[in-house]
Amino acid sequence: MWQRDRQRIRIIRLRNVADDRTVVAVSDLGAxxxxxxxxxxxxELSALWDVVRxxxxxxxxxx
Numbered sequence: 258m259w260q261r262d263r264q265r266i267r268i269i270r271l272r273n274v275a276d277d278r279t280v281v282a283v284s285d286l287g288a289x290x291x292x293x294x295x296x297x298x299x300x301e302l303s304a305l306w307d308v309v310r311x312x313x314x315x316x317x318x319x320x
Contacts, residue, residue: 258270258271259292259309259312259313260286260289261313262286262287262289262291265291265292266291266292266309266310266313267286267289267290267291267292268281268289268290268291268292268294268295268309269281269282269283269286269289270282270283271295271299280299281295292306292309292310292313
């Protein structure tokens, strides 16, 4: 789950369904890592980060 914070993309929750575990979960938007941080921490999920960025541009900026 992600949320727009001005012009930043904040990752609110990241869940690994294969392992049934939550990797990131925050309730304070200011404490949530941004997309760039998550790309650095989890580079193996680059396809996911690309989808999040695409959603941001389609929904976040357009809506």
